[in-house]
Amino acid sequence: xxxxxxxxxxxxxxxxxxxxxxxxxxxxxxxxxxxxxxxxxxxxxxxxxxxxxxxxxxxxxxxxxxxxxxxxxxxxxxxxxxxxxxxxxxxxxxxxxxxxxxxxxxxxxxxxxxxxxxxxxxxxxxxxxxxxxxxxxxxxxxxxxxxxxxxxxxxxxxxxxxxxxxxxxxxxxxxxxxxxxxxxxxxxxxxxxxxxxxxxxxxxxxxxxxxxxxxxxxxxxxxxxxxxxxxxxxxxxxxxxxxxxxxxxxxxxxxxxxxxxxxxxxxxxxxxxxxxxxxxxxxxxxxxxxxxxxxxxxxxxxxxxxxxxxxxxxxxxxxxxxxxxxxxxxxxxxxxxxxxxxxxxxxxxxxxxxxxxxxxxxxxxxxxxxxxxxxxxxxxxxxx
Numbered sequence: 001x002x003x004x005x006x007x008x009x010x011x012x013x014x015x016x017x018x019x020x021x022x023x024x025x026x027x028x029x030x031x032x033x034x035x036x037x038x039x040x041x042x043x044x045x046x047x048x049x050x051x052x053x054x055x056x057x058x059x060x061x062x063x064x065x066x067x068x069x070x071x072x073x074x075x076x077x078x079x080x081x082x083x084x085x086x087x088x089x090x091x092x093x094x095x096x097x098x099x100x101x102x103x104x105x106x107x108x109x110x111x112x113x114x115x116x117x118x119x120x121x122x123x124x125x126x127x128x129x130x131x132x133x134x135x136x137x138x139x140x141x142x143x144x145x146x147x148x149x150x151x152x153x154x155x156x157x158x159x160x161x162x163x164x165x166x167x168x169x170x171x172x173x174x175x176x177x178x179x180x181x182x183x184x185x186x187x188x189x190x191x192x193x194x195x196x197x198x199x200x201x202x203x204x205x206x207x208x209x210x211x212x213x214x215x216x217x218x219x220x221x222x223x224x225x226x227x228x229x230x231x232x233x234x235x236x237x238x239x240x241x242x243x244x245x246x247x248x249x250x251x252x253x254x255x256x257x258x259x260x261x262x263x264x265x266x267x268x269x270x271x272x273x274x275x276x277x278x279x280x281x282x283x284x285x286x287x288x289x290x291x292x293x294x295x296x297x298x299x300x301x302x303x304x305x306x307x308x309x310x311x312x313x314x315x316x317x318x319x320x321x322x323x324x325x326x327x328x329x330x331x332x333x334x335x336x337x338x339x340x341x342x343x344x345x346x347x348x349x350x351x352x353x354x355x356x357x358x359x360x361x362x363x364x365x366x367x368x369x370x371x372x373x374x375x376x377x378x379x380x381x382x383x384x
Contacts, residue, residue, distance in 0.1 A: 055237030105206035144206030169296035215334025287322030
């Protein structure tokens with residue numbers, strides 16, 4: 001009887017090791033330089049890139065079986081596509097053989113561009129009116145002339161950097177802004193789809209796609225990567241995170257993203273919350289705590305002159321420290337994060353709670369954190 005029972009157990013065990021008459025293959029480490037063995041046949045492979053989109057990009061792949069394309073080739077394609085869109089969206093540098101935002105903004109005639117860049121601009125134009133304050137668009141890709149004033153101020157030779165406190169002090173460009181009219185109406189962007197050209201109806205115009213570039217690129221990259229048999233997390237500088245498939249290292253299959261504590265003081269935790277992302281969900285954050293300066297001409301001025309410029313005032317806007325958006329489209333989520341940041345908290349909360357599939361969290365300060373109706377469902381644990 002014992003021999004019969006043993007024979008049955010061995011037979012069952014053998015069946016689990018065979019498929020279609022052959023033995024299963026054990027997955028080996030596809031690249032020991034970038035892949036870590038997590039046990040149970042699961043590997044995580046990750047590469048970081050610091051030269052693109054003015055941030056740190058990372059792609060982390062989770063695999064437990066052979067991929068439809070070698071991991072090395074997947075990362076190679078990732079970087080090639082990253083380089084392409086980085087060059088398209090760069091408004092400060094020219095590249096050989098590429099007409100990009102720099103080409104467009106520095107031309108006095110129509111510029112012929114690649115279909116990919118043309119489609120990105122059309123997408124922005126098609127979605128610019130997500131929210132309007134009267135006739136003013138809070139998301140506006142024609143803000144380049146205005147943003148250039150702030151860029152020049154941030155990079156002025158009059159800036160002083162106080163390394164010991166980690167703060168830059170620069171001149172506030174009031175003379176260049178107050179009483180000045182800028183040609184920033186996106187309706188004055190002339191798009192010719194037949195010839196793939198772009199031009200402007202008025203002088204001194206230009207494009208800036210920074211308000212949605214990383215989110216749009218995330219959607220482009222996701223469409224490319226999703227053809228392969230992989231689970232992954234795409235992280236564009238912590239401010240744009242996209243999850244696909246399952247986190248094979250977690251029992252629940254979710255991806256956990258920590259939200260950095262802004263202006264962290266002594267005794268403050270590094271993270272104030274951890275968000276759970278499931279397949280297809282995007283997290284996008286905007287805030288005033290990473291790219292800002294203070295007034296070099298008035299040290300008593302506590303204003304943070306950050307990079308999110310309100311087209312209604314020509315000055316940095318928003319009334320909260322940071323905003324985090326959850327949505328199933330990274331490009332729209334990026335546009336929404338800029339738009340919502342420039343709304344009042346009350347307006348933003350009403351907008352989010354009335355928009356299906358959209359959730360948001362507003363970090364005013366460590367003692368005042370506001371969430372939309374269902375955002376708490378995505379938290380690893382309640383916020384104290």
